[in-house]
Amino acid sequence: MKMIETLRSRIDLPDDICQILLRAAIKREVGKNNILFQPPRVNRKCLFIEAGLVRGYKLIDGKDYTHHFFTPGWFATDFESFISNRPASLYIETLTRCSYLEFDREVLYRLYEEHHALEKLGRIIAEKAYLFTVEKLTDLQTLDLKGRYQNLTRKNPELFRQVPQKYIASYLGVSEQSLSRIKGR
Amino acid sequence: MKMIETLRSRIDLPDDICQILLRAAIKREVGKNNILFQPPRVNRKCLFIEAGLVRGYKLIDGKDYTHHFFTPGWFATDFESFISNRPASLYIETLTRCSYLEFDREVLYRLYEEHHALEKLGRIIAEKAYLFTVEKLTDLQTLDLKGRYQNLTRKNPELFRQVPQKYIASYLGVSEQSLSRIKGR
DNA sequence: TCCAGACATTCACATTTGTTAAGAAATCAC
DNA sequence: GTGATTTCTTAACAAATGTGAATGTCTGGA
Structure with a gap:
């Protein structure tokens, strides 16, 4: 998934701005x-994910909590740490072979200052991250496990073919056994 | 709580930009x-809350889920609806007498376009909303009720003196009886 | 002051989920 | 292929939470 096309589907970006953004990135x-x-x-x-699948998770008291699955089109990072410049709490690992564009925080923030259009892009990315998170929060607060599981299978069915089920369980906020139990119906 | 001082504690705003922002607001x-x-x-x-307490909640199948308590210094709105311009799902009600500054979506977005500094402000507000939401999500995913309750009493003790406990219960994602049970220890 | 309505607590019981353990199934490395 | 490792499922039991009901408490209005 190419970055410029993806971003342009969300916001109008002139050609010269796209070039500036691309020159700031390192492809890996x-x-x-x-x-x-x-x-x-x-x-x-x-990291703007172009291909592959990345998982963000926390380790608390030895337990593994999946925070997010970064798919192509997402920026993989500990956004909390990235924004606030404070120590990270999120492990970020590839689940498959990945290709991505790497951006440096200082470089990106300088580009925000220099180009209004990129500042706007930053706002829209932050808003998008908010929308996603608040939706997940509402799911967790208002739905039982069955409802959350059905939501996820509907929104992202291919995830179940790519990801160990225990990661999906912790993503949904339950033990792997509980998820296995639900599936049986 | 005055808006300009609050915003200036998060971002550097020139005087003329502050005036433009204030002129766009209606005090109520x-x-x-x-x-x-x-x-x-x-x-x-x-609505930028200057004084008072506002609750945002959803009604799903007749049940009341508290989404957020807006305190002075916050912008009260259904941010999902506001950003995406889609139908709202959040009821927003005052719990006490309130004073606030009201901003119109179209006016504010036009100011974003016209002034880079306000675009940046919009980005930072979105980032802040994200940080708050992701912290609440992590709490819900990793802590049991007791832990979430203790967190809240530590972070926001005065809330318990201002808000009916059943609202706090739904904010924490449990029934009012469960919260009452936990408190007894 | 008194009453009605809203709110909080407590209990019994049902349901859901966590935990531990065991074994089956799938996957990986050699 | 084969053995080792990881993952998935199932079961039994414990713990946490939801639900409905009863009761007590508090509050605001007539």
């Missing part, structure tokens, strides 16, 4: 099961 | 137990 490829970011190191990069 | 006061926004009407306003 990496194999599966690589840890890209590790707490508590501050997250000074964000 | 309203008594307690008033519904300010009601679904499914699209939320075309957002």
Whole structure:
């Protein structure tokens, strides 16, 4: 998934601005099961995923909580750490071979200052991240496990073919056994 | 709580920009137990709360889910509806007498276009909303009721003196009886 | 002051989910 | 292929939470 087309579907970007953005990025490829970011190191990069699947998770008291699956078109980073410039709490690892564009925090924020259009892009990305998160929060607050599971299978069916089920379970906020139980019906 | 001081604590704003922002706002006061926004009407306003307490909640299958308590310094709106210009799902009501500054969506977005500094302000507000939401989501995903309750009493103790407990219960994602049970220890 | 309505607590019981453990199934490395 | 490892399912039991009902408490209005 090419970045410029993706961004242009969300916001109008002139050609010269696109070139500036592309020149700020480093294209990388990496194999599966690589840890890209590790707490508590501050997250000074964000990665536009072009292909592959990336998982963000937290380790708390030895337990693994999946926070997000980054799919092509998303920026993979510990957004909390990236925004606030504070220590990260999110592990970010590839689940498959991935290709992505890497942006540096300082470079990106300088571009925000220099170009109003990129500042606007930053706003829209932040708004999009908010919308996604608040939807997930509402699901967790108002639906039982069955409802959340059905929601996810409807919105993102291919996830179940790519991701170990225990990760999906922790993403939905339950144990893997509970998820297995629900599936049986 | 004055808006300009609050915003300036988060971002550097020149005097002339502040004046432009203030001229776009309408100052209002309203008594307690008033519904300010009601679904499914699209939320075309957002309200900077200067004083008082506002609750945002959803009604799903007749059940009441508290989504957020807007305190002074916050913008009260159905941010989902406001951003996307789609029908709202959030009821917004005053819990106490309130004073606030009202902004119109079209006016505000035009100011974003006209002034880079306000676009940046919009980005930072969206980022802040994201940070708050993701923290609440992580709490819900990783803590049991006791932990979430203790978190809330630590972060916002005065809430318990101002808000009926059943609203706090639904805010924490449990029934009022469960919250009452936990408190007893 | 008194009453009606809203709110909080408590209980019993049903339901859901977590936990531990065991074994089956699938996947990976060699 | 084959063995080792990981993942998935199932079961039994414990713990947490939801539900409905009864009761007590508080509050605001007539």
